[in-house]
Amino acid sequence: MSDRLDPDAPARRLLLGRDLAAFGERTALVTADEEISYAELAARVDQAGRALGPTRRLVLVAGANTVDAVVGYLGVLAAGHVVLLVPDEDRAIESLTRAYDPDVVCRTADGAWRQVERRRGSAHELHPDLALLLSTSGSTGSPKLVRLSYENLRANAESIAAYLGVRDGDRAATTLPLHYCYGLSVLHSNLIRGAGIILTGLSVADACFWELFRAARGTSIAGVPYTFTLLDRVGFDTMELPHLRYVTQAGGPMPPDRVRRYAELGRRRGFDLFVMYGQTEATARMAYLPPDRALTHPSAIGVPVPGGALRLAPVDEAPDGIGELVYSGPNVMLGYAGRPADLALGRTVDELFTGDLARRGVDGLFEIIGRRSRFAKLFGIRIDLQHVEAGLESDGIRACCVAGDDELVVAIEQAERRGDARRLVAAGCKLPARSVRVLVLPELPRLASGKVDLRAVAALAAEPVPAAPAAVDGTDLRLLYAEILDRDDVTDDSTFVGLGGDSLSYVEMSVRLEQVLGVLPVGWHTTPIRQLRAGAGEPSPRRRRTLDTGVALRAVAIVLIVGTHADLFTVRGGAHLLLALAGFNFARFHLTDAPRRRRIRHLGASVARIAVPASLYLALVALLDHKYSWQNALLLNEAIGPRYGAQRHYWFVETLVYMLVALAAVLAIRRVDRWERRWPFLLPVGLLTVGLAVRYDLIPLSFEDNFTTPATLFWFFALGWAVAKAGAPWQRLLVTVAGVVAVAGYFGDPLREAVIGVGLVLLAWMPHLPSLPGLNRVAGMLAGSSLYIYLIHWQVYPPLQRLSPLLATLAAVVAGVALGVVAGRATQWLGGLRFRQRAPRRLRAHQVRPRRLRPTFR
Known part of the structure; x- marks a missing residue:
C-alpha cells in the first residue's frame, strides 16, 4: 500500500503544480468562453488536489483539451498523486482501467467533469519518484506504459522552454491532444514560464480555431506532419497572424521540401520553425533543429536539447557512421510498466536506445536514416517500410506500409494513384509486382496524435482479399483495362479517361477493344465499362470491323x-x-x-x-x-x-x-x-x-x-x-x-x-x-x-535511300516499332528511377548486407 502524502515530496517542488499562484493575475488559460488567470487556476488546482485525500493514489485522468481536464491533471500532479493520463475515449479508459485498476477515475461523463472514487485509499504501491504514466508512442489504450518522474517533467519543460525562448507574454495553442506527450509538453513548457495557453479541441482545419487564435493573440502552433498537411489545405501561407512567433514540428519526419518551404515562409512572415525530435520515453523532446539551419539542413533532427546528449551505438551490418541513436539526460524515463506491480519500481533505465538509425554530420547535426523495428524481409530483400512511405510521400502519395508473409501491403487514400503506388514500390524495392498489394482506404486511420495507426492498417491488410473477377473467354473488359493501363482498381464504373488513359495508351486500347466489341461506340473513352460490356464477345465473321479514325x-x-x-x-x-x-x-x-x-x-x-x-x-x-x-x-x-x-x-x-x-x-x-x-x-x-x-x-x-x-x-x-x-x-x-x-x-x-x-x-x-x-x-x-x-x-533511311527508297522506308518503320517496344519495356524501370531520384536520400529503403547498407529503392 502507498504512503501518505509528504509535503516535502518532489511534487511539492514542481512548478507546474503549487507554484502556479506565483504568476498572479497573468492569463493562464484562454478558451472561446473565458480567460483564467494563474491565481484562479492555482486555486482550482489546489481544490482538485485536496479532493483526492491524504493518501497517495493512482488517478486515471482522461486528457481532453478542456479546462476541467487541465485542472484535474494539474491537481493530481500538484498534490503528489500519480497520474495515468489516457485519451478521453471509452475504449482506452475501459482498457487501462482493467489493466491498472486505478484508485480514482477523472473524466467527462454526461457533459460534466466527474471524479469517481473506486475505493478509499489506494490498492497500489507507488514509487516516490513516480509522477506520470503515458502510453508508449503509437499506442492507444495499450497496457505498456512509460513511467515518468517529477524530475523528468521539470527538466524537459525547462529544456524546451529554454531553446524555444518561451516568454511570459506568449500564448500557445493546443493543436494536439493533452494525453499525447507532444501536446502535454506544450502545456508544461508554457506554464513553467508563466505563458498563456489557448485551450481548444478544434482542428487547425476549422475556421473557428483561427478566429480564436487571432482573438487570443496566439504566438505559437505545434504540429505533427499531418497538421502541416491540414495547414496547406486551409491556406496557412496567406493567413494574417500578426502575433505568431514560432511554429514547432515533431511526431515523425516531415518531407524536407515541406520543412524548407515552411522555414522560408517563416522567414518572410516573421516566425521561426523549430523541427524537433522526441519520444514519450524521453518525456517529450531529445533534439531540435535551430531555425537558422532548417533551410540548409531540412532532413536533420538537429542537436540535443539543453541538458541532454546523443551518441551513436554500433549496429551489426550497418556501414560506418551509422548507428542506433542513444539519448541520455534528466528527462529519460524511469522505465516501462506492463502491470500494476511495476509502479513500485524505481529507475531501470539510464539512457534511451531510441530504435532509430542515425548519423552525425560534420556540422554536428544528427539525421535519422531509418527505424530498426520497421524493416520487412521479402524475397531476401530487407526493406525499410518507413522509407518506402517517405519516398511515396515525395511522389505525392500518402501511404502506410505493412508487411505480410509474402507481400508488401501499401495503404493509400488516393484511388487514382493505386497503379502508380504499386508500380513505384515494386520498381523501387526490386519486388515482383504481384507481391505488392495496394489497399485503398477512404482515409488512413490515425491516432489522436495525428500519426497513422499502424495496428489498424495491419488489421485491415489482414482481412481476406476478394477474389479477382475471372476472365470470360479472354474478353473481360476490366482485365483488359487493367492490363493496358497498369491499374488494379478497375471497376465496372471505370472509364478509359478516368483511369488516366492518354493518346499513347489510346491506340492500343482502341485496337484491342475493337477486337472484342467489333465496332467501337462513339465516345467509348468516356463510357463506363458496364455500358461497353454488353457488346463484349467475339465478333461475328459477318460483322463489319472498324478502326478509330x-x-x-x-x-x-x-x-x-x-x-x-x-x-x-x-x-x-x-x-x-x-x-x-x-x-x-x-x-x-x-x-x-x-x-x-x-x-x-x-x-x-x-x-x-x-x-x-x-x-x-x-x-x-x-x-x-x-x-x-x-x-x-x-x-x-x-x-x-x-x-x-x-x-x-x-x-x-x-x-x-x-x-x-x-x-x-x-x-x-x-x-x-x-x-x-x-x-x-x-x-x-x-x-x-x-x-x-x-x-x-x-x-x-x-x-x-x-x-x-x-x-x-x-x-x-x-x-x-x-x-x-x-x-x-x-x-x-x-x-x-x-x-x-x-x-x-x-x-x-x-x-x-x-x-x-x-x-x-x-x-x-x-x-x-x-x-x-x-x-x-x-x-x-x-x-x-x-x-x-x-x-x-x-538515322535509318539515309544509308538505305540510294539502294531502295522502299527498303529505307520499311527499315525506318520497323526500327521505330522496335524502339517503341524497348521503350515500353523500360517504362517500369524508368518509373522506379524517377521515384528514387525524387525521394530524399535519407528516405530510401535499404537492403542490409555485411558491412554495407546497400540501397534497394532503385
Missing part, C-alpha cells in the same frame, strides 16, 4: 512523313496533321471532369512520355553524330537555335512539347480552368481565332525569330482541339469550314493541303473507318509507335 490518321501520317523523306513518294502534310491530332487528343484525354490538379498532373505525365524518351534518344544521337547538338538533346533547338540544317529535323517534337507545357501552365490558373469548363467549345474557338490571326499575318511574326514555329503553327493544334469539343452538328460544320479554308493556300501545295483538309473532315465527321482485322493490327502498331518512328527514321 484518330488511330488511322496517325498511322497514315507517320508513313507519309517517312516515305516522303526517303523519296519513296512526295506527299507532305503528315506532321501538320499530327499537330491537329495532338490537339484533338489533348481535348479528349486531358480536358476531362477531373479536378484541376489531377488534370495538370495527368498532362505533365503525358508530356514526360514524349519529352523524356525523345531527350534520351537525341542525347545518344548527339554523341554519335555531330550533325546534332546538346540543343537537340534538351529539346531547345527551336528556342535558341540554330534553326537550320539537320538540327531542325526534330522541330515537330519540340513544337508539340512547347505547346503542351504552355497549355499546362495556363490551365493551372484557376480562372482559366473555370473558363474551359464553362465554355469547352468557345475557348478553343477563341484560341483558333488568335492562331488564324497569326496565320493571315494580322499578327505578324518572323519565321527567323525563336519560338515562332509553335506560335505560327498553334492554329493546327487549336483546330484539332475545337473538333474534339464540337458536339453539335453546327459546331462541327463551323470548325470544318474554318479549317479547310485556313489550310487552303497556306503551303502553296494543293496535295499537301488536301491531305490535311481530308484528315480534318474525317476527324470531325467519321469517328470510325471501315477496316479489316489485319489492317487494324498494323495501323495500331504504326500509330502506337509513331513517336519512335519519327525519332529514329532520320
